[in-house]
Amino acid sequence: MNRQAIIELAGVSKRFGNTLAVDDVSFSVNRGEFCTLLGPSGCGKTTLLRTIAGFEFPDEGDVRIAGQSCLDLPAYRRNLAMVFQGYALFPHRTVLQNVMFGLRMRKLGTPAEIAAWAKDALAMVGLQGFEERHPQQLSGGQQQRVALARALVLKPEVLLLDEPLGALDLKLRKAMRYELKRLQRTTGITTIYVTHDQEEAMSMSDTVIVLNRGRVEQTGPPEEIYRAPRSAFVGDFIGESNLLEAVVAAVEPDGHLRIRLFDGAATAAAQPAEPECPPQPGDAVMVLVRAEAIGLARVPQVDGDWFAATVSERSFLGATTRLYLKVGAIERVVIADLAGAPPVWAENGAQVHFGWTADAALAYSAGSIDSASGRQ
Amino acid sequence: MKRRQTPRTGWAALAPPLAWLGVFFLLPMIAVFAYSLATREPGGGIEFGLSAENYSRIGDSTLYVWAILRSLRIAVIVTIATLLVAYPVAYYLALVATRWRVTLFVLLIIPWWCSILVKNFAWVAILADTGVLNRLLLQIGVIDQPLKLLYNEFAVVIGLVHVLIPFMVMPIYATLERLDRRLVEAAANLGSSPLRACLEVVLPLSLPGVAAGALLTFILGFGSFITPALLGSERTLMIANLIQGQFMEAFDWPFGAALSMVLLGLVLVLLACFNRLVGLDRLWGPAR
Numbered sequence: 001m002n003r004q005a006i007i008e009l010a011g012v013s014k015r016f017g018n019t020l021a022v023d024d025v026s027f028s029v030n031r032g033e034f035c036t037l038l039g040p041s042g043c044g045k046t047t048l049l050r051t052i053a054g055f056e057f058p059d060e061g062d063v064r065i066a067g068q069s070c071l072d073l074p075a076y077r078r079n080l081a082m083v084f085q086g087y088a089l090f091p092h093r094t095v096l097q098n099v100m101f102g103l104r105m106r107k108l109g110t111p112a113e114i115a116a117w118a119k120d121a122l123a124m125v126g127l128q129g130f131e132e133r134h135p136q137q138l139s140g141g142q143q144q145r146v147a148l149a150r151a152l153v154l155k156p157e158v159l160l161l162d163e164p165l166g167a168l169d170l171k172l173r174k175a176m177r178y179e180l181k182r183l184q185r186t187t188g189i190t191t192i193y194v195t196h197d198q199e200e201a202m203s204m205s206d207t208v209i210v211l212n213r214g215r216v217e218q219t220g221p222p223e224e225i226y227r228a229p230r231s232a233f234v235g236d237f238i239g240e241s242n243l244l245e246a247v248v249a250a251v252e253p254d255g256h257l258r259i260r261l262f263d264g265a266a267t268a269a270a271q272p273a274e275p276e277c278p279p280q281p282g283d284a285v286m287v288l289v290r291a292e293a294i295g296l297a298r299v300p301q302v303d304g305d306w307f308a309a310t311v312s313e314r315s316f317l318g319a320t321t322r323l324y325l326k327v328g329a330i331e332r333v334v335i336a337d338l339a340g341a342p343p344v345w346a347e348n349g350a351q352v353h354f355g356w357t358a359d360a361a362l363a364y365s366a367g368s369i370d371s372a373s374g375r376q
Numbered sequence: 377m378k379r380r381q382t383p384r385t386g387w388a389a390l391a392p393p394l395a396w397l398g399v400f401f402l403l404p405m406i407a408v409f410a411y412s413l414a415t416r417e418p419g420g421g422i423e424f425g426l427s428a429e430n431y432s433r434i435g436d437s438t439l440y441v442w443a444i445l446r447s448l449r450i451a452v453i454v455t456i457a458t459l460l461v462a463y464p465v466a467y468y469l470a471l472v473a474t475r476w477r478v479t480l481f482v483l484l485i486i487p488w489w490c491s492i493l494v495k496n497f498a499w500v501a502i503l504a505d506t507g508v509l510n511r512l513l514l515q516i517g518v519i520d521q522p523l524k525l526l527y528n529e530f531a532v533v534i535g536l537v538h539v540l541i542p543f544m545v546m547p548i549y550a551t552l553e554r555l556d557r558r559l560v561e562a563a564a565n566l567g568s569s570p571l572r573a574c575l576e577v578v579l580p581l582s583l584p585g586v587a588a589g590a591l592l593t594f595i596l597g598f599g600s601f602i603t604p605a606l607l608g609s610e611r612t613l614m615i616a617n618l619i620q621g622q623f624m625e626a627f628d629w630p631f632g633a634a635l636s637m638v639l640l641g642l643v644l645v646l647l648a649c650f651n652r653l654v655g656l657d658r659l660w661g662p663a664r
Contacts, residue, residue, distance in 0.1 A: 090577060105567035
């Protein structure tokens with residue numbers, strides 16, 4: 001057993017009626033770690049968080065807090081603090097009373113101490129002077145800070161956050177991301193964060209757990225998840241990627257694959273994503289290529305594999321420009337993110353060529369087509 | 377986009393309900409008011425006029441003042457007793473029952489369809505000297521004389537509570553149903569036991585529903601006359617019984633009408649106070 005682990009889930013399953021919301025999930029979160037449960041809606045991430053908080057009880061498996069099974073511990077006896085989606089601030093209480101609530105309930109100090117701590121917590125999130133307001137009189141971002149103060153003031157063993165930034169506008173969301181990360185680092189509190197926003201997950205976490213259909217797809221630091229997605233689903237869900245159907249034509253001596261793609265119209269090199277059981281010639285595979293890994297040229301280059309395409313749309317994204325490339329007669333659209341200003345010749349309707357290096361294309365066995373859902 | 381309606385079309389749309397209210401509410405009201413200002417001739421006829429005599433007569437006898445005070449007291453007791461019974465029912469229906477909610481609701485509503493007479497007479501059968509309750513108590517030997525349970529204020533209160541429970545359950549249920557469950561979870565997460573969470577969060581947030589239910593129950597209890605007539609005695613007569621007596625037995629319609637107007641006035645004062653404290657829109661709409 002890992003002595004550092006504060007939260008451990010072992011083989012947790014949870015069923016709602018006929019739906020298996022969580023399917024045999026195991027993971028552990030270390031002390032001081034910022035861990036994110038990331039996945040599309042319905043992947044079971046909120047159910048897992050609610051299971052840790054004690055609002056749901058697993059049908060199978062065990063949940064341990066600091067090494068102790070907590071399945072027979074009701075929610076109000078667990079030393080965890082949660083920030084709810086929509087914040088769940090008490091509308092009949094002032095901001096200060098909201099922050100004092102947990103301290104009072106857990107009888108952590110004298111009334112004077114409790115009021116002083118609550119004021120400190122409000123100051124920490126930058127809300128001095130708002131003590132006597134009611135939550136309804138605050139903006140979304142301010143309510144968010146109250147919810148954070150209400151949780152952090154308890155100095156809980158673990159902070160649970162359920163899509164805490166979901167209700168804020170983009171600008172505020174990015175500012176709060178930084179703020180949250182700063183608070184987490186200064187307090188050193190173990191944090192479990194639930195989100196469907198991959199950017200949030202990547203920018204804040206020490207560890208990301210990618211979930212799909214109630215199962216863990218991959219666990220690891222953000223860089224690893226981005227660079228070496230273990231399934232086509234993960235690669236597709238994180239970052240902007242192209243997911244292309246292909247057939248393996250040959251396995252080369254260096255381990256690289258030759259694949260036929262675009263309905264067999266072209267061949268390219270790719271790297272098997274699961275080297276332990278690489279696909280064999282004739283196997284159907286899904287090939288994942290990051291949008292930023294795609295290079296563009298006016299004429300085919302001598303080295304590597306290049307494909308002819310038509311620029312069907314360009315959209316300016318600031319630091320990058322995204323091109324939508326239509327490939328041949330099959331009208332498969334490939335997206336390419338080019339750093340900086342794109343060449344002038346790559347205008348709408350222009351004939352161009354694009355390609356990638358063999359290492360940038362990851363080939364997954366086609367069983368994972370299924371799990372790659374409908375995202376494009 | 378919502379377009380502002382011109383006043384003309386607005387009034388046209390309001391015409392049918394206004395006409396309905398005019399014919400079935402305002403006209404009878406005016407008639408009662410006119411009667412209350414009329415005088416009764418010795419022969420039994422009625423002379424319409426603008427006499428305040430009927431109103432001053434109310435103060436002449438302590439009977440009416442006492443009846444009003446007694447009605448207020450019974451209404452207060454009934455409201456409190458109904459609240460104590462109805463709150464747990466509404467709480468269970470809104471926050472605990474999931475599978476059985478519809479069934480339980482039907483069970484709650486069915487008695488509403490049955491006549492108040494039936495519900496009151498049921499209590500006669502239970503509370504009478506030879507009724508179910510007394511015979512049971514005699515049989516197990518707790519008492520050797522039948523208890524006087526019927527034809528007193530106790531019986532009236534029980535009968536009224538029984539009749540008025542749905543009027544208290546519904547508004548409380550409505551506020552509890554709209555309560556954000558995450559608030560209860562947040563309270564638990566912050567360390568409140570279920571009972572503390574109920575006292576600190578659920579109860580305060582359901583007060584508008586409690587106020588609405590209490591108002592309905594109080595007004596209906598205050599003006600009741602069937603239940604005190606069936607389950608009470610001449611010593612528990614309520615103001616509505618006296619009004620009924622003036623119309624149906626003494627045939628003094630002008631005086632009965634004056635008593636009615638006083639009853640109406642008291643209820644309106646109460647509504648005004650409620651509106652000031654809670655807001656009448658809470659009676660049928662959600663809290664803003």
